[in-house]
Amino acid sequence: MTARLALDGVHTHIGRYHILQGVDFDAPAGATTMLLGRNGAGKTTCLRTIMGLWRPSRGRIALGDSAISGLRASAIARAGVAYVPETMAVFADLTVRENLLLAAREGPLDEARLQWIFGFFPTLKRFWLSRAGSLSGGQKQMVSIARAIVEPRRLLLIDEPTKGLAPAIVGGLIDCLKEIKRIGATLVVVEQNFRVAREVGDWVRVMDNGRIVHAGPMAEFAEDAALQARLLGLSLDGRQ
Amino acid sequence: MMILSGPPPRGRTLQTLIVVVTLALALAPLLFPGAKPLNVAAKVCVYALLGASYDLLLGYAGMVSFAHVMFFGVGSYGVGLALYGLGPSWGAAALGLAAALGVSTVLALAIGLLSLRVQAIFFTMVTLAVSYAFGVLASQLDWLTGGEDGRSFRVPEVLQPGFRLFGGPLFGVAFNGRLISYYLVFFVSLALFLALLRVVNSPFGRVLEAIRENPLRAEALGYRIVFHRTLATCLAAAGATAAGALNAVWLRYVGPDTALAGSIQIAILVVVVIGGMGTLYGAVLGAAVFVVAQNYLQALLGALSAGAADAGLPLLTGLFHPDRWLLWLGLLFVLAVYFAPAGLVGALRSKDEATP
Amino acid sequence: MTASDFGAALPRPKRDLLPIFAPLIVAAIAAPFIGSASSFVTLTAAGVAMGMMIFTMASGLTLAFGMMDVLNFGHGAFISLGAYVATLVFTPLASWAQADSWPLNLALLALALAAAVVVCGLFGLVFERLVIVPVYGQHLKQILATIGGSIVAEQLLYALFGPDVIALAPPASFRGSFVIGDAAIEKYRVVATLVGLVVFVGLTLALNRTRIGLLIRAGVQDREMVEALGYRIDRLFVGVFMAGAALAGIGGVLWALYRQQVHASMGGELLVLCFIVIIIGGLGSVGGCFIGAILMALIDNYAGFLAPKLALVANILLMVAILLWRPRGLYPVGGR
Numbered sequence: 001m002t003a004r005l006a007l008d009g010v011h012t013h014i015g016r017y018h019i020l021q022g023v024d025f026d027a028p029a030g031a032t033t034m035l036l037g038r039n040g041a042g043k044t045t046c047l048r049t050i051m052g053l054w055r056p057s058r059g060r061i062a063l064g065d066s067a068i069s070g071l072r073a074s075a076i077a078r079a080g081v082a083y084v085p086e087t088m089a090v091f092a093d094l095t096v097r098e099n100l101l102l103a104a105r106e107g108p109l110d111e112a113r114l115q116w117i118f119g120f121f122p123t124l125k126r127f128w129l130s131r132a133g134s135l136s137g138g139q140k141q142m143v144s145i146a147r148a149i150v151e152p153r154r155l156l157l158i159d160e161p162t163k164g165l166a167p168a169i170v171g172g173l174i175d176c177l178k179e180i181k182r183i184g185a186t187l188v189v190v191e192q193n194f195r196v197a198r199e200v201g202d203w204v205r206v207m208d209n210g211r212i213v214h215a216g217p218m219a220e221f222a223e224d225a226a227l228q229a230r231l232l233g234l235s236l237d238g239r240q
Numbered sequence: 241m242m243i244l245s246g247p248p249p250r251g252r253t254l255q256t257l258i259v260v261v262t263l264a265l266a267l268a269p270l271l272f273p274g275a276k277p278l279n280v281a282a283k284v285c286v287y288a289l290l291g292a293s294y295d296l297l298l299g300y301a302g303m304v305s306f307a308h309v310m311f312f313g314v315g316s317y318g319v320g321l322a323l324y325g326l327g328p329s330w331g332a333a334a335l336g337l338a339a340a341l342g343v344s345t346v347l348a349l350a351i352g353l354l355s356l357r358v359q360a361i362f363f364t365m366v367t368l369a370v371s372y373a374f375g376v377l378a379s380q381l382d383w384l385t386g387g388e389d390g391r392s393f394r395v396p397e398v399l400q401p402g403f404r405l406f407g408g409p410l411f412g413v414a415f416n417g418r419l420i421s422y423y424l425v426f427f428v429s430l431a432l433f434l435a436l437l438r439v440v441n442s443p444f445g446r447v448l449e450a451i452r453e454n455p456l457r458a459e460a461l462g463y464r465i466v467f468h469r470t471l472a473t474c475l476a477a478a479g480a481t482a483a484g485a486l487n488a489v490w491l492r493y494v495g496p497d498t499a500l501a502g503s504i505q506i507a508i509l510v511v512v513v514i515g516g517m518g519t520l521y522g523a524v525l526g527a528a529v530f531v532v533a534q535n536y537l538q539a540l541l542g543a544l545s546a547g548a549a550d551a552g553l554p555l556l557t558g559l560f561h562p563d564r565w566l567l568w569l570g571l572l573f574v575l576a577v578y579f580a581p582a583g584l585v586g587a588l589r590s591k592d593e594a595t596p
Numbered sequence: 597m598t599a600s601d602f603g604a605a606l607p608r609p610k611r612d613l614l615p616i617f618a619p620l621i622v623a624a625i626a627a628p629f630i631g632s633a634s635s636f637v638t639l640t641a642a643g644v645a646m647g648m649m650i651f652t653m654a655s656g657l658t659l660a661f662g663m664m665d666v667l668n669f670g671h672g673a674f675i676s677l678g679a680y681v682a683t684l685v686f687t688p689l690a691s692w693a694q695a696d697s698w699p700l701n702l703a704l705l706a707l708a709l710a711a712a713v714v715v716c717g718l719f720g721l722v723f724e725r726l727v728i729v730p731v732y733g734q735h736l737k738q739i740l741a742t743i744g745g746s747i748v749a750e751q752l753l754y755a756l757f758g759p760d761v762i763a764l765a766p767p768a769s770f771r772g773s774f775v776i777g778d779a780a781i782e783k784y785r786v787v788a789t790l791v792g793l794v795v796f797v798g799l800t801l802a803l804n805r806t807r808i809g810l811l812i813r814a815g816v817q818d819r820e821m822v823e824a825l826g827y828r829i830d831r832l833f834v835g836v837f838m839a840g841a842a843l844a845g846i847g848g849v850l851w852a853l854y855r856q857q858v859h860a861s862m863g864g865e866l867l868v869l870c871f872i873v874i875i876i877g878g879l880g881s882v883g884g885c886f887i888g889a890i891l892m893a894l895i896d897n898y899a900g901f902l903a904p905k906l907a908l909v910a911n912i913l914l915m916v917a918i919l920l921w922r923p924r925g926l927y928p929v930g931g932r
Contacts, residue, residue: 051824077826089821091814093929101807102814105826147825304739358923361667361879364739365871369915372868373908380905502864506747513740558755567751574744577737578730 002186003064003080003154004029005050010059010069012042012049019045021210023059027155027203032177032187034201034218036194038233041207043190044086047157050188051083052076063155078105080154084161086190088144092133096124096143099132103147110151117146120176138169145173149180156180158189162196174199194232198222206231243434246441249521251592254585258521261528265426269419276535282422282490283531285429286483291511291523292436293479299518300440301472302452303355306505307367310347310374311477313500315340315484317378317385320494324393333396333489340481348477352470375500390495399424399489425486432482433524439475440520448472449518510569514576516583525584533569538562615926619890626898634778639897645785647893648792649854651886653847654870654877655799656840662816662880662929664833666728667735670742671870672863673749674841677719678712678848679858680753683762685711693767701767705787705853712845720841723749724834746864753860762858770853788850795846796886803882812836816880816929872911876918878925887926 005027012020019042027033035043048054050061052073061069068076077083082103091099100109118125121142127135132143141161148156161177162170170193177200181187191197197204197218204221206214214221214231221227249255261284264271268281294308318340319333326332351370355363378385385391395417397403403417439445451458451465459465488494498504507530515526541562548556559567580587623640630636653675660666685708686693692704727745731737765771766784773780803809815822815829823829851866852858873892877884892911899910918926 053820053824072828073820073823074826074828077824083824085821085824089818089824091817091821093817094810094814098810098814102810102822103825304736358919361661361735362875362919362924364667365875366915366919369868369872369875370912372865373912376908377905506743509740509743555755561755563759564751564755567748567755570744570747570751574727574741574748577740577744581737 002030002184005155005186005188006060006062007046007050008060008062010046010049010061011057012045012054013057014045014054019210020049020056023207023210023212025205025212025215027186027188027205029064029186030184031202032181032189032200033203033205034197035188035190035205035207036192036197036232037207042210043207044159045210046207047083047159047188047190050076051081051157082148082153082156084144084148084156084158086159086163088137088140090132090135090140090143092131094132095129096132096135097128099143100146100150103150106151113150117149120172120179121146138165141165141169141173142176145176149185153185155186155188158187160190160192162191162193170196194228244441245434245438249519249585249589251589253592254521254588257588258524261524262430268426269422275418278418278422280531280535282425284527285425286487286490287507287511287527287531288524289429289432289486290480290483290508291515291527292433292520293476293483294508295512295515295517295520295523296436296440296472296479297476298512299520299522300445300448300452301469301476303469303473304360304364305351305355305367305473306364307347307351307371307374308476308480308508309500309502309505310371311344311480312484312487312504313374313378314344314347315481316488316494316499317484318343318481319485320391320393320488320499321384323395323488324391324494328394328396328400330396333485337481337485340485341478344477344481345474348474349470352473353466355469355473356466371505372502375496375502378500379496386495388496390493390498392493395421395489395492421490425490428482428486432479433520436475436479437520444468444471510573512583514573514583516585519583519585522583522585529584530569533565537565537568541565541568615884615887618926619887619894622891622894622898626894626902629902630898632778634780635901637776637779638781639901640894641781641785641789643894643897644890645782645788645792645854645893646896647890648789648796649847649850650866650869650873650893651847651889652792652795652850653844653866654873654889655795655882655885656837656843657870658874658877658879658881658885659812659816659836660833660840661874663812663819663829663836664815665733665735666833666837667738668723668728668742668837669739669867670723670727670746670749671840671844672865672867673723673746673753674716674720674844674863675848675851675866676750676753676858676860676863678716678845679764679852679862680757680762680860681712681715681845682708682849682852683757683764683858686764693765696768698769701769704767705770705791705849708849709791709846712849713842716845716848717838717842720838721834723841724837728837750860750863757860760859763856764852764858765856766853784854788854791846791850795843796882799843799882808832808835869911872915875915875925878922878928880929881925881927884925884927 007023007025010020010023011018023046025046035046037043045054049056052068052071052075056069059069060067063079063081066079068079068081071079091102094102104110123139124142124146127139132140135143145158145161148158162173165173174196177187177189181200189200201218204214204216204218205212208231214227249258265281265285269278272278272281290312297303297305297308315337319336322332322336322339326335351367354366358366379387382388394400398417399421400417403420405415405420447458447463447468451463451468455465484499487498491498511526511530512523513526514529515522515524539562541560541564545557545560545562548560558564576583582589627636630639657668657671660668686704689704689707692700695701723745727741728738731741770784770787773782774786803813811822811827811832815832819829848863851862869892873888874885876891877886877888892914895910895914896907899907922928
């Protein structure tokens with residue numbers, strides 16, 4: 001079910017801006033790869049390019065054995081990729097139920113799967129028939145993530161899930177991501193919050209100026225404070 | 241070239257064409273004797289000015305307004321009704337023009353401010369609705385405007401057809417009121433066109449273009465979008481009002497069909513798009529193409545239609561019927577939008593730049 | 597996880613009902629000026645009928661814009677086409693029209709509506725592929741291209757059907773009026789209102805109860821995310837566009853029978869009214885379109901009675917008033 005994601009020399013131009021300048025990236029199957037980097041490094045563009053929302057101008061993207069670069073976003077989604085954007089992109093005028101229904105392409109919502117989701121997102125059960133636009137930021141994030149896992153997917157792309165959320169909620173989200181990992185999905189997560197990255201990530205890739213400048217196991221990276229400071233521009237142990 | 245307030249239009253073919261058109265208009269009474277050709281020439285002058293004023297709004301400021309014909313109508317009715325009600329004097333005409341400019345400025349301010357309040361798509365639709373309502377209102381206030389029938393009036397003596405400047409014809413041309421009227425139209429259009437050139441080639445014009453390209457950036461750079469857009473709307477309105485005034489004086493008649501019809505707004509769009517948006521000179525070429533087509537295409541179509549009828553092809557007979565000239569011009573317009581978005585000016589420029 | 601139990605239970609979602617009262621408020625304000633109850637009833641019925649017809653025409657326009665940011669200035673062509681199709685159906689079946697039997701008349705109307713749906717839907721497909729596709733995402737070019745398309749379409753209609761106005765009388769049993777006390781309500785207006793209601797209910801059910809409706813509603817909010825969830829939003833849009841054209845065709849049939857004449861210029865004039873309605877209602881909102889249409893039609897009829905020359909101006913004032921209250925219309929949808 002899960003698959004390895006591989007980017008090979010990917011360039012993306014947006015207008016006349018050359019954002020991705022040759023990204024070589026791989027996310028091992030069944031594991032969680034964190035994509036870190038400073039603001040403006042190109043992390044969101046990277047995810048959007050993988051998802052097909054931006055077209056790469058050069059390079060190859062493969063999911064498992066199949067090439068997905070150059071396909072429409074809808075085709076990539078049907079190849080088993082789910083996307084949780086930075087903006088959450090929850091359909092505000094639709095109910096929580098309708099949001100999830102849309103994401104469940106195979107048919108009606110799987111009851112067992114729903115119960116599993118309610119397990120770590122009990123709020124969704126409470127606001128099942130409420131308009132998604134009236135939910136708080138954290139609740140919308142739950143909807144957005146729930147959409148990505150309402151059916152099994154080969155690859156989940158998650159962009160800054162904890163951004164702007166209160167610390168208490170962040171804790172819950174970490175549990176959620178760990179739970180998703182447990183069932184064995186391949187995750188690529190962009191995260192600014194290093195505590196989250198460290199707890200959830202198996203692998204780390206760091207981006208700067210549209211390229212990957214470091215790749216390795218998270219455990220090693222977490223030990224190397226000097227490396228973190230150099231690449232991410234912050235000293236971490238004082239934070240979060 | 242000082243008179244052009246900026247560099248001349250690029251490209252040999254383009255320059256030549258513009259010079260040719262201008263000369264043709266300047267010498268029209270000599271080159272094309274007769275009432276109809278003179279009518280065509282006068283209309284080209286008016287529509288060139290009208291198109292240029294719209295280009296300021298559409299091509300330079302990037303504001304898609306469908307209310308431009310309103311200003312044209314205000315100018316026509318202002319001068320026309322003044323001459324109708326106050327008698328054929330220059331004073332009356334001046335008063336009418338001043339009043340028209342006043343009304344236009346108020347309307348332009350309203351529209352300019354509206355564009356800032358609502359998003360672009362709303363703006364276009366609202367201007368369409370307002371313009372339509374204005375036209376209906378003008379028809380309905382028939383005690384003032386003469387309703388559907390409009391008003392015929394007499395113009396100052398010098399411009400009247402019966403007036404003779406010299407006893408008889410000079411160089412084979414009768415120096416009558418029509419001739420003088422024509423040159424009034426020609427020279428005023430020319431002068432105002434040059435004035436518009438001055439505007440777009442000035443720093444103000446460049447800021448307008450910057451705002452059109454990227455409003456957020458322009459604002460961040462400190463340009464006041466409110467001021468620029470509103471002023472642009474007022475200037476464009478003034479140009480259209482003047483064109484309307486000239487139109488009324490030339491026709492010695494003002495009515496909904498010649499001053500406020502939706503077809504005039506469409507004509508303005510066609511003129512500017514076919515000619516080339518954001519170039520001002522495009523309006524000159526576009527006006528020439530449009531007005532000539534409007535008047536002479538029908539004759540051509542008539543011949544084609546008769547031919548089709550003889551050949552027993554009823555569908556073609558219908559399609560080529562002279563009344564369907566707008567069908568063919570419309571097709572040309574659509575093709576221009578897709579394949580020649582820079583209009584005639586753009587096409588000629590690329591051709592000139594391609595051949596060294 | 598205790599995430600959201602952070603104090604507040606989620607408040608009951610506030611239904612934005614205020615705009616629904618607007619037509620009632622307008623009616624209430626106009627009533628005393630109109631004076632006689634019978635006139636009021638007649639005018640209100642006329643307003644409702646007209647509103648239903650305009651709603652049918654405008655609903656497709658607002659959905660197309662809401663979903664794909666496509667503003668079709670050529671929408672009037674679908675309205676006119678529908679009207680001409682009605683003449684094609686009514687002419688050979690004149691005996692059905694003249695029979696004073698409402699089942700037969702209803703069948704004739706249904707046939708005309710069905711024909712308009714098919715013809716306009718197909719024409720909508722052609723229009724979308726030829727005119728709209730090349731200019732996706734470029735508003736200015738869309739405006740220009742669709743205007744050009746509307747000119748060509750109007751002229752083609754003249755070439756095919758002749759430039760003259762074609763008379764179209766409503767079927768026999770729809771002529772005349774129901775008389776209730778002093779008030780006379782034209783029978784045809786009732787028919788048009790019923791058809792309009794069926795369309796509104798059908799559209800609302802389709803949007804709210806079907807999967808496709810769900811996709812459309814989501815697409816109006818955020819088409820990129822719908823695509824990222826695995827749906828071909830562009831194909832969905834073609835369907836929406838065709839449906840919008842078909843609905844416009846229905847409106848055209850109803851309007852032609854109402855005015856008892858058909859002419860290609862009617863599309864352009866009605867388009868202006870459609871724009872007013874969708875501006876008032878909010879781009880992308882079917883409910884807003886419905887209320888906007890009723891509002892506009894009521895004002896048109898009341899003003900037409902009270903101050904005939906100012907009827908259209910009254911509508912412009914209504915539009916401006918609404919924009920001042922809610923700059924994006926009554927029920928704006930999505931992030932635009």
